[in-house]
Amino acid sequence: MAETQFDLVVIGGGPGGYVAAIRAAQLGLKTAVVESRGALGGTCLNVGCIPSKALLQSSEHFSHAKHKLKDHGVLVDKVGLNLDVMMKRKDAIVKKLTSGVEFLMKKNKITYLKGFGSFLDRNTVKVALNEGGEQTLQTKSTIIATGSEAIEIPIAPFDEKQVLSSTGALALEAVPDHLVVIGGGVIGLEMGSVWARLGAKVTVIEAADSILPMMDKDVIRTMKKVLGAEGMEFHEKARFTELKKSGKKLTVVADKGGETVSINCDRLLVAVGRRAFTKNLGLEKVGITPEKNGKIKTDGHYGTGVPGIYAIGDVIDGPMLAHKAEEEGVACAEMIAGKPGHVNYVAIPNVVYTWPEVAAIGINEQEAQAQGLEVNIGKFPFAPNGRAMAFGETEGFVKLIADKKTDRLLGAHIVGPMASELIAELAIAFEYSASAEDVARSVHAHPTLAEVIKEAALAVDKRSLHS
Template sequence: MDAYDVVVIGGGPAGYVAAIRAAQLGFKTACVDAFERGGKASLGGTCLNVGCIPSKAMLDSSERFEMINHEAAEHGIQVDGARVDLTKMLGRKEAVVDKLTGGVAFLFRKNKVTSIHGLGRLVRQDGEGWIVDAAGTEVRAKNVVVATGSSPRELPLAPFGGHIVENSGALAFEQVPARLGVIGAGVIGVELGSVWRRLGAQVTILEALPGFLMAADDAVSKEALKQFQKQGLEFHFGVQIKDVKQDEAGVTVIYEEKGSDVTAQFDKLIVSIGRVPHTKGLGAEAVGLELDERGFVKVDGHYRTNLPGLYAIGDVVGGAMLAHKAEEEGVAVAELLAGQAGHVNYDVVPWVIYTSPEIAWAGLTEKQAKDKGFKVKAGQFPFSANGRALGHGDPRGFVKVVADAETDKILGVHMIGPNVSELIGETVAIMEFGGSAEDLARTVHAHPTLSEVVKEAALAADKRALHM
């Protein structure tokens, strides 16, 4: 029986990073992962294979098509007859995925991580640690890290299959649907809806909650809804799905809105109503692994489960279902196993929505800060007053800095606009070190850059913005 210091079950962002970091720290490490794409083993989990990476490739391709058709003329560029070659576009997406998943396999070889393709299952504990069934062969592990991730939540009225798809199916349509329905106005629903809207679909998004992006700052969510409606996305909030039926032609959805039943016909329907922890086949019940009422693995502040030598990280433990949060937990758990001070500061984990305009935030919204009892000051600065944004041709949106009025400490930063997925990193670094709005305002930013909007928003928190 092969023996390891660490066996990681799951090869997504949490699992593969944990395995690499454990190996770097000198542990003999194996990673057991069952994910397949195209009938072949493919490391990287949902994120690299059918989530974060392929969706961003499609978002970029669709944005280029939109630019050619609707924005190039403003730059003095005349283009006639632009059309979508969907087969080639999807092929490019797959090539990007292949490169990155292959990169994880290379990193495993480089760091001497043993990669085992197949299901990983907890079998039993004994005096020397854990016995794990790794794709049908038992291996021994001093420590096991569960990183099995999550799966799309099904709507009971609309099980996946046929014309009803989750995120992976929505990235593989063989033709652009004329009428696309999306149930769920969260990150995935809005991103994927945006892709197909730009490529020519009429997109209708149905959301059970009464408002849009209710986790975001109010100013950002209002601006985002305005921008997306302007682009042609149709939203319906506070709806209740009453029936979903599909036939060869498409999908019929009956939903209640404002007390009346509405019938909508779609060629394809994306269901994006959240994700559930993936513990099927793990053997949790057999070994006594404690789960919470929603099926997430219970852990303490050091990712320890109720069983000695058994840890869990990533989506399977709940919290923000973000790849970068999962990666940081992978690093933290490996370092804790090595006796180091592994830690993740969940208060400054950034959120990003890769729409156009992009949306990003970290920390508290203005309302959350006030609800927590802070005396708040806030500064906001628009991209429309920024030279680089105007030259780029995308002056939509703004940056908002929320700070403690008494100490000046930054409590949250909220952005909507061009490339804010990149701009949020600067503010996260400032917040990680407990920085103030003054720290951000006094930092020299290159001119002309989009990042100057961040500086100006920090200045605006003290009502001294220079260019507004």
């Protein structure tokens, strides 16, 4: 007889949902997770963060073999591409990780149901099982962690063959001749980078003033230069207006300041953002009305206003990041169990896994100016760094923004090799409200890329040592 009585049911088995379930189980709550995909890990693990990073890594190896290994004295003749092997490697990584998450459910004695969960009332969740039939769960508390889905533009509906979401862009059977990307944000640039490295011509159309519109102006300037040198073309302040199809060929039309731009291509990736997935959850039965963008309004403790029902991750306000969802899952589970739970939203890093990578935390220079803050800025390039030279990757910089009076760090921005790893040092600094002086006085091993962070911290006080 299947269990039907629970302390907590989590609807959605993505990063926020499965982590919330694990933490709840650790705290002694009888917990169930409901996931309709048939595999745990959500968009991130199945068709997002993990498979995209696998392809980014593989495509970077391909690019290095073609263009950079000779600088190290490594000569490789006739570099070729086996896209099928590359895709199978990506799929194997995903399978291994999803299996690992399922093992964690068993290890923590969490009931895992493969099916679509929806509310019958605030203490009852109905599960339409993937294998057929239904199961009804009684629960004291429920966490909605159903994540998000790619936004579809009416003039370019996804067919995942020619017109792609990020999911389709991860599963192409051949390198496109010309890929047009609508949206110059994180997903658009990452997927554009993959296919550009593998030989596609890539053109990015961005409606905002620039690509990566939320990033620091110095980051944007550097990334446009670097990605442009790799062959990516950009049309900024351009609005996608029409898509024409003729067999296997597409024509993308955009309005760029009153001028019509027409681009012929064979694949179109639409990466204009994601929308909270809150459809068909029976929210109306429990008195929850999502906002126009699909998101659920919550209080400071992830409560939805309905006793016992909480929401985390992409379905609530804030950046749509897996690590943000995970932290919210932990905090929410702790609060349900009667313990203090907290997420420091100031200390959440954001990363773009192009090459060089981009990583940021806190506010950027434009935001500091808009808020009328008096700040000191320290900036140091990777170019003179010994480890960066050894890598052969000297493009980029570290930029730190500190309060002029207190020296407390307010923002940190990195463009460069392994920026995704380097930002962790600054995330810890933010968690402890560190000053630029704190970072500057910390001893950094030599030679390391992290020394550029130390030099940038010294530069806040205009005393960098190696410039």
